[in-house]
Amino acid sequence: MNPQTKLAIGPTFICFGFALLMQIASNLINDLFDFLKGTDREDRLGPKRCCAQGWITPKAMKWGIFINLLLAALVGSLALLYAYEQSPYHGLEFIFVGILCMAFAFFYTTGPYPLSYHGWGDVLVMVFFGFIPVGGTYWIQTYQWTPEVTIAALVCGMVVDTLLVLNNYRDRVQDLMSGKKTIVVRLGEPFGRYLYGGLGLFACWMSLAFLFGGHLFAALLPQFYLFFHFSTWRKMIHIRAGRELNAVLGLTGRNIFIFALLLFIGMALG
Secondary structure, rough: OOOOOOOOOHHHHHHHHHHHHHHHHHHHHHHHHHHHHOOOOOOOOOOHHHHOOOOOHHHHHHHHHHHHHHHHHHHHHHHHHHHHOOOOOOOHHHHHHHHHHHHHHOOOOOOOOHHHHHHOOOHHHHHHHHHHHHHHHHHHHHHOOHHHHHHHHHHHHHHHHHHHHHHHHHHHHHHHHHOOOHHHHHHOOOHHHHHHHHHHHHHHHHHHHHHHHHHHHHHHHHHHHHHHHHHHHHHHHOOOOOHHHHHHHHHHHHHHHHHHHHHHHHHHOO
């Protein structure tokens, strides 16, 4: 990162608000279309979903999706105002990114080629939880892309992907029956088990590349994440299957937060 770059609170919260609303919309879209496809059956192992449980009608869910996407668009449009203040030549790229995020929120679960049903989920996590949020938040403040941004995007994407891998690991039998060919279904249970462990390990190893830019704390602090990651991984491989893996899901979410916090503190100290 550029050592002269200072965090601008306004655009940071714009990016955070857009990302939060898009995540909510994506979850609602998954809830609706997995229900319509019949993927959310009675033997579902994951947390209960609204449409499948009858807590909300598909029509009401569609309205919820629309409202969340509209709010995301309104919040995201504030990035255009901020960008125009900096330069009249900047800002159009945010329109493209916003449309891309909204389109792939649907492409993930629905359409003629639903990406999550064909094993592309992990790639999409790297893009939409790594490169776009990390790179976009830095770009709106600096209009630069550095090697350190690429590293940060990759390591964040890999750590977030542990959550998807665990979901797919838990649901591997049900996904196979539903025709959902996740990477765990395609390559098997042992691969999913070691993919989870490897993602966290490689994220920490890659964080050491910050040393080449002189960012000592950003390189070293994320290494403490490994203690939590491997402790959770051991529980995962001990349980192996069933609803008990939902407890590991919560621990994985905690671990992602810990990694993000460590990386943030490391960069701030640097």
